[in-house]
Amino acid sequence: MSQPAKTILMQTKKLGKTFSHGGVQQHVLKNLDLTLYQGDFTVIMGSSGSGKSTLLYAISGMDKPTLGEILFAGQDITGMSNDQLAVFRRKHCGFVFQQIHLLDTMSVLDNVLSSAFLVQKNRTAAVSKAKQLLAEVGLDASKWTKFPAQISGGEAQRAGIVRALINAPTAVFADEPTGALNSAAGTSVLNVLTELNERGQSIIMVTHDLKTALRGNRILYLRDGIMVGELQLPPFRETNGPERQEQLQTFLADLGW
Numbered sequence: 001m002s003q004p005a006k007t008i009l010m011q012t013k014k015l016g017k018t019f020s021h022g023g024v025q026q027h028v029l030k031n032l033d034l035t036l037y038q039g040d041f042t043v044i045m046g047s048s049g050s051g052k053s054t055l056l057y058a059i060s061g062m063d064k065p066t067l068g069e070i071l072f073a074g075q076d077i078t079g080m081s082n083d084q085l086a087v088f089r090r091k092h093c094g095f096v097f098q099q100i101h102l103l104d105t106m107s108v109l110d111n112v113l114s115s116a117f118l119v120q121k122n123r124t125a126a127v128s129k130a131k132q133l134l135a136e137v138g139l140d141a142s143k144w145t146k147f148p149a150q151i152s153g154g155e156a157q158r159a160g161i162v163r164a165l166i167n168a169p170t171a172v173f174a175d176e177p178t179g180a181l182n183s184a185a186g187t188s189v190l191n192v193l194t195e196l197n198e199r200g201q202s203i204i205m206v207t208h209d210l211k212t213a214l215r216g217n218r219i220l221y222l223r224d225g226i227m228v229g230e231l232q233l234p235p236f237r238e239t240n241g242p243e244r245q246e247q248l249q250t251f252l253a254d255l256g257w
């Protein structure tokens, strides 16, 4: 049976990023032509320093590339001013980082609301959306009024995911979202991401962890700023772990990971 055609989420054309260190130039991303698709759980892998985070920041409009073009949600974001880019990011991008940047003087709920577009127009609707999402990621109502210091790392990361989702972003970008968590908390965060993807949320995640990468259905491998490998996997299910893990391990072994 043929697969339904996928819709393009974003495309990069000859994307380049160069950093200068005391007059010496480091070409971190080199001529990248990349197409990402809606509804995919895309995973970007590669060794430390290969440019994964740099790529994620460029395609999400957090940092500007040196060369090339990025077409995202039908718009060329490379030509945007910083102000335009900030508006674009707020509307289209949700971010989940390894370090969870919740503001410690605000409750969990207020942290989420601080990112909500809707909050100035219709606070009641924003609060009810925030509460619905907090419940969906499994954060008990007793935690919503707590401060970040009073909850666990895994709970904080789930609140971080809700903050990333509050504006119904076109794509969620995650950079090592479980890197600072213990195994159980990491798994619960990955379960939340998997469930979001099952409901159609496009996710682009950077990781060097095999178990984390296994949640993706498309794995891209970056080496020295060049995409050197790609693997399509069936979507993650609790029951298909071993075959997918073997496929991914073979793919990574061939790349010398």
Ligand SMILES: Nc1ncnc2c1ncn2[C@@H]1O[C@H](COP(=O)(O)OP(=O)(O)OP(=O)(O)O)[C@@H](O)[C@H]1O
Pocket: 019, 020, 028, 046, 047, 048, 049, 050, 051, 052, 053, 054, 055, 208
């Ligand atoms: N803001 C910056 N200024 C200068 N150099 C940078 C900057 N950001 C990244 N680099 C350099 O770009 C290269 C790639 O960095 P990047 O953070 O993208 O790697 P990574 O693949 O995410 O690595 P890791 O797995 O360790 O997070 C590194 O050599 C890094 O020193």
Ligand SMILES: [Mg+2]
Pocket: 052, 053, 054, 175
């Ligand atoms: Mg990184």
